[in-house]
Amino acid sequence: MPLSEAAQSSPHGPASRRSAAAPGQLCLLLILALTWASAARGTCEIRRLPDIAVTMEGTVPLAHAQLNGHDALFIVDSGAFFSLIAPGAVAELGLTADPRYASGEVIGIGGSESAQVMRAKTFSIMGLTVPNLEFIVAGINIHGAAGLLGQNLFRLGDVEYDLANGVIRIVRPKDCKGSPLAYWAAAADKPYSVIDIDFATPQSPYTQAAAYLNGTKISVIFDTGASRSLLTLSAAKRAGITPESPGVERGGNQHGIGRRAAQSWIARFANFKLGDEEIHQARLRFADVRLPTADMLIGADFFLSHRVYVATSQRKLYFTYNGGPVFDLKTRDADEGPETTPEAEPAAAANGAPPDNSGERPASAPAADIRLDQPTDAAGFARRGSASAARHDYAAAIADLTRACELAPGDASYPYQRGMLHWQTKQLDLALADLDQAIKLKPDEVRSLVARAGVKSARHDAAAAAADLESADRLARQDSDEHLQIASVYEAIDNPAAARAQYSKWIDTHPHSDPRRADVLNSRCWEGALAGEALNQALADCNAALRIAPKAASYLDSRGLVHLRLGSYDEAIADYDAALKINPRIVWSLYGRGLARLRKGQSAAGQADLAAAATLQPKIAERAAKFGLTP
Secondary structure: OOOOOOOOOOOOOOOOOOOOOOOOHHHHHHHHOOOOEEOOOOEEEEEEEEOOEEEEEOEEEEEEEEOEEEEEEEEEEEOOOOOEEEEHHHHHHOEEEEEOOOOOEEEEEEEEEEEEEEEEEEEOOOOOEEEEEEEEEOOEOOOEEEEEHHHHHHHHOOOEEEHHHHHEEEEEEOOOOOOOOHHHHHHOOOOOOOEEOOOOOOOOOEEEEEEEOEEEEEEEEEEEOOOOOOHHHHHHHHHHOOOOOOOOOEEEEEHHHHHOEOOOOOOEEEEEEOOOOOEEEEOOOOOOOOOOOOOOEEOOOHHHEEEEEEEOOEEEEEEEEEEOOOOOOOOOOOOOOOOOOOOOOOOOOOOEEOOOOOOOOOOOOOOOOOOOOOOOOHHHHHHHHHHHHHHOOHHHHHHHHHHHHHOOOOOHHHHHHHHHHHOOOOOOHHHHHHHHHHHOOOOHHHHHHHHHHHHHHHOHHHHHHHHHHHHHHHHHHOOOHHHHHHHHHHHHHHHHHHHHHHHHHHHHOOOOOOOOOOHHHHHHHHHHHHOOOOHHHHHHHHHHHHHHHHOHHHHHHHHHHHHHHHHHHHHHHHHHHHHHHOOOOOOHHHHHHHHHHHHOOOOHHHHHHHHHHHHHOOOOOHHHHOOOOOO
């Protein structure tokens, strides 16, 4: 299941304390609907269901299905033992409790939470309708998704993950026992890798295999629901790396089912090897988490850079390298500083003949041509474009979305997506034109209004940005996550009071069990402290966030500013000391501690802190002065 990315992140990899039976009706109907496609060699044939169309939102794969006649968006999660529905979607989709099952628990990286089983009268996907399908109710709504599609769907056959082309295929090979199933590579005479996978059981239904980290054998789970690949802290230690090792960087907080936020780090490992593919000097993220049966999640970032065929029929996994970064190492934590550099591209070797891959960015073997199967409609071009963007191939992404705009000029989603890419690549005039067109086509689309406000903010037009934000706020549902995006743009135009109000709307409508709650409480605390208003509430917010994550440097930094505003200088210095011990490069902690020390008469120490802050961020004094924070 997916890991959170700040506002892009969500539960992953749960283990259940009670089992739930996969519905036999679904299996039967899918088998009856199988279509046939000839494979490239011999008598082996690939029997294939209709493609599942997948749209990438960053590194999160999303697919549409219908529940009780309602269209619903799902995260495609090969690491989930069963399909899940978020509690907030139950009433909206008209699900009913299944009396045959007592309440149970699901476990993720953030702890555990209670769960129950609900039933949909009808579930439709790939043109098939299944009655009385069961879902476990747990987790949260994220990325607009109602839930997760898990192993009770994907264990119906072999599964081909072609995320770079926006497609997942459930297949059943016929007479292929000894045949290689990487048919796309065989047809193009391209190299491929193949590895053995563990036998799946109801207790451990994951796609699991062995890899090698610094020569140490580790167990990995292939999990499309994990937006970024992740090692456990214990596996990193076995490979000789700890958070205190030289060169280790902070990698941001990771969230999952349960409320706990797990600190992560990014480090360079001498060697990472999976099958015939090897990366020397690999930079990987690791975190203080426990996985049910493994040492590492191989996440959607890996699936985007590879075409993967999970051959349960042979207990093997085939993959070819597409090109682009293998591991997504971005972080969005405010206290982390600049984003880290994406991972080097690997050398995908032919079976038994790995090339010399020395160096951080090894020369790669020829990658598979992901554009052999050209899309035929606007939706196909848009899906491939979103996948290219997630792989950091922005030129290809913009080209595909331009084609989508040409094929479907009346669809507002395509100029919106292209506008987001133009914004991401700092082409602000083009981004604004695209978003203007999207809003012209669909004036009540909140995400387009918020995005245009963000572009206007980047163009230093705060008044115009505020006007779009006010419109978006009027249109957004009270319980919508869109209030978080609205708040972030208010932050960008230096309006902390308005940002705080948006965070309040979210906090007031989301449960205490939501794993994002600590981050949002911290954000409301920070905005209150910046604005110098509701300081007692701000202090309560920071205290609540720190009870969930006591060692979060950004939370300590926020509370330090509240204490500074309140004139509690000893408490402010203590919080800033604690934050800087965790991360010595937090600019606001250095600046705030400098102000607190000056006000206590510690002139030399205070000036030294202010100077250190200015070295890291030359305009920090100018920015702080906007909020009345001056020496």
